[in-house]
Amino acid sequence: MRNSEIAISLKGLTKYYQDLKALDDVSFDVKRGDFFAFLGPNGAGKTTTINAITGLSNYQDGEVKVFGYNAKTEYTRTRPLIGLCAQEFNFDPFLNIHQLLVYQAGYFGILPKVAAKRADELLNRFQLSEKRNVKHRALSGGMKKRLLLCRALIHEPEILILDEPTAGCDLELKFLIWDYLVQLNKEGKTIFLTTHYMEEAEKLCKTIGIINHGHIVRIGEKKAVLQDKSLQDVFLEVTGLE
Amino acid sequence: MINNPIGFLSLSKREILRFFSVSSQTIFPPLISSTLFILIFGVAIGSRVDFGISGLSYLAFIVPGLMTMHLISGSYENTSSSLFIARWHNHIQEMLLSPLSYFEMVLGLLAGGVARGIVVSTGVFLISCFFTPIGIYHFFWLIYFVLMISVIFSCAGMMAALWAEDFGMLNVWHVYAIIPLVLLGGVFHPIEFLPEWLQTFSHLNPMLYLVSGIRYSMTGVTQIPMGICASIAFLMAIISFYFTVYLFRIGYKLRS
Ligand SMILES: Nc1ncnc2c1ncn2[C@@H]1O[C@H](COP(=O)(O)OP(=O)(O)OP(=O)(O)O)[C@@H](O)[C@H]1O
Ligand SMILES: [Mg+2]
Numbered sequence: 389m390r391n392s393e394i395a396i397s398l399k400g401l402t403k404y405y406q407d408l409k410a411l412d413d414v415s416f417d418v419k420r421g422d423f424f425a426f427l428g429p430n431g432a433g434k435t436t437t438i439n440a441i442t443g444l445s446n447y448q449d450g451e452v453k454v455f456g457y458n459a460k461t462e463y464t465r466t467r468p469l470i471g472l473c474a475q476e477f478n479f480d481p482f483l484n485i486h487q488l489l490v491y492q493a494g495y496f497g498i499l500p501k502v503a504a505k506r507a508d509e510l511l512n513r514f515q516l517s518e519k520r521n522v523k524h525r526a527l528s529g530g531m532k533k534r535l536l537l538c539r540a541l542i543h544e545p546e547i548l549i550l551d552e553p554t555a556g557c558d559l560e561l562k563f564l565i566w567d568y569l570v571q572l573n574k575e576g577k578t579i580f581l582t583t584h585y586m587e588e589a590e591k592l593c594k595t596i597g598i599i600n601h602g603h604i605v606r607i608g609e610k611k612a613v614l615q616d617k618s619l620q621d622v623f624l625e626v627t628g629l630e
Numbered sequence: 631m632i633n634n635p636i637g638f639l640s641l642s643k644r645e646i647l648r649f650f651s652v653s654s655q656t657i658f659p660p661l662i663s664s665t666l667f668i669l670i671f672g673v674a675i676g677s678r679v680d681f682g683i684s685g686l687s688y689l690a691f692i693v694p695g696l697m698t699m700h701l702i703s704g705s706y707e708n709t710s711s712s713l714f715i716a717r718w719h720n721h722i723q724e725m726l727l728s729p730l731s732y733f734e735m736v737l738g739l740l741a742g743g744v745a746r747g748i749v750v751s752t753g754v755f756l757i758s759c760f761f762t763p764i765g766i767y768h769f770f771w772l773i774y775f776v777l778m779i780s781v782i783f784s785c786a787g788m789m790a791a792l793w794a795e796d797f798g799m800l801n802v803w804h805v806y807a808i809i810p811l812v813l814l815g816g817v818f819h820p821i822e823f824l825p826e827w828l829q830t831f832s833h834l835n836p837m838l839y840l841v842s843g844i845r846y847s848m849t850g851v852t853q854i855p856m857g858i859c860a861s862i863a864f865l866m867a868i869i870s871f872y873f874t875v876y877l878f879r880i881g882y883k884l885r886s
Contacts, residue, residue, distance in 0.1 A: 405886070439886065442727055446885045464633065467729040478720035482648055488724075494640025495728035539724075 389469075391456030395420045395547050395578040396441055401450035403436055403602075410436045411447065412602040418580060418595070420455075420546075423573045425589035426582045428599035429627055434582045435475055437599065438549055441580075442472050454547070468496055471545035473536045473553050475582075479524040485535055486511065486520040489542050496543035503542070510538040513568070530561050537565065548572060549580040554588060566592060590619040600627045631733065638734045641725065645742025649708055649749075656708070657750060660700045664754045667696055668761050671818070683820055686851055693758040694845040695817030697751040698779065701844075702812055705747035705780040706804055709739050709787035714800050717791065722884065732878035736788065736871065743784025748776060764848060771856065772847035778863035779840050783808070785870035792883045811837045816845075820853065836862060 391397075396418040403411040411433050418424045428434050439445030441452055443463050452459040454466035480488055486507050493503030511517045514534040516527075524532060533553065540548060548569075554562045569592060573579050583589055589596060590610075596619070597607040605626040606613055614622060623629075632638050649656040668689065676688030683691065716722040725735055758764055766772055786803065794800040814828075815837030821829050832838050843859040846852035852859075878884065 444723060444726060444885060446881055464729045464731050467727060470727070472723075472727055474723065476720070478723050480644075480716075480721040480724060481719055482651070483644075491640055491644050492724055492728070494643075495634075495637045495725060495730055497634045497636045497729070499636060500640075 389455040389457075389546075391453070393420055394418070394453070395422065395455060396580065397451075397453040397456075398437070398441070399451045399453075401437070401440055401447055401452065403433075403440060403445065403447040410602050411440070411450075414450070414599070414602070414604055416597055416604060416607050418578060420578055421573070421576050423569075423579045423592055423594045424581065425593035425596045426580060426599065427584075427586075427589060427596065427623060428582075429629065432599045432627075433602040434599060435551055436602075438472070438551055438580075438582070442470055442549065443467065468543060469546045471540035471543065471548045473540040473548070473550045475551035475555075477524070477532050477536065479532075479535065479539075481523060481525065484521050484523050485516065485527070485538075488524070488535075489538055492539050493542045498543060506542055506544075507538070510541055514538055514564070530557050533557055534561070537568075545577075547578045547580060551582050552584065553581070554583065554585065562588075586619045586623060590614075598623060598626050632737070634730055634734055637728060637730045638738050641730065641735065641738030642741035645708070645712060645739055646745045648712060649742060649746045656704070656746060657753065660704065660750045661753045661757060664696050664700060665757050668693070668758055672758075673761055683851065686849055687762060689758075689762045690764055690849060691820070691845070692818055693755070693762070693764055694848045695841055696758075697754045697848075698841045698844045699812055699817050700754050701747040701751040701776060701779050702783045702808065702840075703804070704750040705743040705783040706787040706790075706808065708746040709743040709784045710791045710794075710800055710804075711787075712742060713739060713788050713791035714794055714797070717883070726884060733875050735878055736785075736875045739788060740781060740784045740871075743787055744777065744780040747780035747783070751776065766848055767850035768847045771843065771860070774860065775840065775843035775847055775863060778860075778867045779844070781867040782840075782863070782870050785867075785874045788874050789870075789877065792877055808837075811835050812841070814838075815841045817841055822853065836866060839863065840866075 394417050399415050401411050401414040414437060426434055436445060440447050441459060443459055454469050457465040459466045483491065489507035490500060490503045493506060494500065511520050514537060516531060516534055519527060524535060527535060537553065554565055569579055593610055595609055596613045598605050672689030672692055679688045681688045790800060790803050814832060815835050821832040821838065824832060839854060839859040839862040842852055842854045843863055846856055
């Protein structure tokens with residue numbers, strides 16, 4: 389990796405959807421091994437930022453670097469470093485969930501034999517083994533969330549980006565996901581998490597960034613951001629929702 | 631060129647297995663319609679037609695045309711439907727998030743279109759063998775034209791899949807441009823049989839050169855020099871391929 393200390397670096401990121409300025413000069417770094425919470429109200433620009441990092445979205449100005457590689461011009465280097473657990477379900481409807489993971493691993497250059505083993509392990513860890521031969525349509529909402537996670541992890545990425553991973557999950561699943569994320573982070577993986585659950589962010593994260601109307605309105609280490617207040621209070625204060 | 635061979639092979643495999651898994655929609659319909667065409671136009675009507683082209687029977691004349699037509703449709707339909715459905719369900723993101731280069735993505739999708747075109751046109755050829763002895767006059771040229779044509783129309787299918795906003799738009803190019811041009815390109819008739827003004831127009835129709843290429847490879851009969859057919863096919867294939875890669879690179883309707 390070209391820069392092994394900064395996992396994600398955004399500089400002056402500006403993005404328009406037609407006339408709507410969804411991101412306005414967004415700049416921040418996420419350090420390697422960080423557990424970063426990216427918060428903001430609905431429509432603030434969280435998913436748009438994530439899409440710019442992963443290459444799912446174009447942007448008019450600015451630069452995205454992943455471990456020092458430019459995400460636009462060196463995308464074949466940045467993409468293996470990132471696993472994305474998207475906000476919405478988007479699975480290939482023709483494949484069963486085990487095949488789906490094996491193909492996904494294949495695109496990342498992982499041999500089918502290795503991929504099949506990894507897929508089994510992940511399905512097992514997220515309690516989906518029984519469903520390995522069904523298509524995603526036959527899964528419940530919570531199961532689909534878990535499948536999104538399995539898919540994001542299949543190529544063992546350095547950075548895991550999670551766009552509201554626990555929305556709509558029951559308590560047990562929430563805890564399962566939290567435990568796993570903490571474990572991954574301890575192993576040195578960088579986690580980038582968006583969520584609307586303040587307690588989730590407060591409990592898990594080391595660093596917090598808050599975005600509102602496409603502007604970063606607060607960013608820093610958890611302690612510095614909170615300053616003895618609750619995250620909810622800080623959030624309401626900086627987003628003007630009080 | 632290909633830096634991620636496993637990724638490319640995975641994508642190709644997915645594309646190829648997909649059309650095999652729905653063969654009742656992808657492989658059998660063209661075979662059934664070809665059998666009927668051969669029976670009705672080739673056997674029933676063709677045997678009563680005094681054709682007069684270098685000793686070819688009408689049946690032997692239309693078989694390469696039918697093969698070309700289904701080669702084109704099979705390739706086009708495969709990539710257009712696969713890519714459009716992937717956009718529609720948004721599982722295109724599985725591919726877009728991966729380290730496959732845009733070149734590899736297009737090549738992987740292309741593999742499905744080329745394979746389907748080859749499977750279907752080979753099927754048409756085998757069926758025709760039941761009705762008339764057709765040899766292959768020039769095997770190298772046959773492979774060459776089959777590959778070029780399937781590349782051209784697999785790429786056309788991808789362009790259509792990117793351009794289309796709904797399922798209706800997906801077939802617009804196929805129905806209003808490709809099929810008419812292919813039919814006018816001499817699938818069922820030698821263009822010399824057309825009125826003069828239409829003959830002039832036919833020479834501007836690129837499909838004429840593709841159909842003629844396949845027909846020459848199989849029968850050895852051609853009204854157009856092979857060098858011209860081969861060059862036009864090559865040019866069209868290269869341009870359509872790199873244009874498709876370009877559309878992927880700029881993220882045309884792939885990235886918001
Ligand atoms: N494809 C799109 N076309 C046009 N506008 C879009 C598109 N995607 C997002 N937007 C707009 O961009 C802004 C930011 O959206 P974004 O999805 O990034 O919000 P978010 O912070 O992820 O919100 P949420 O918490 O609801 O997921 C919103 O105003 C949204 O309407
Ligand atoms: Mg969002």
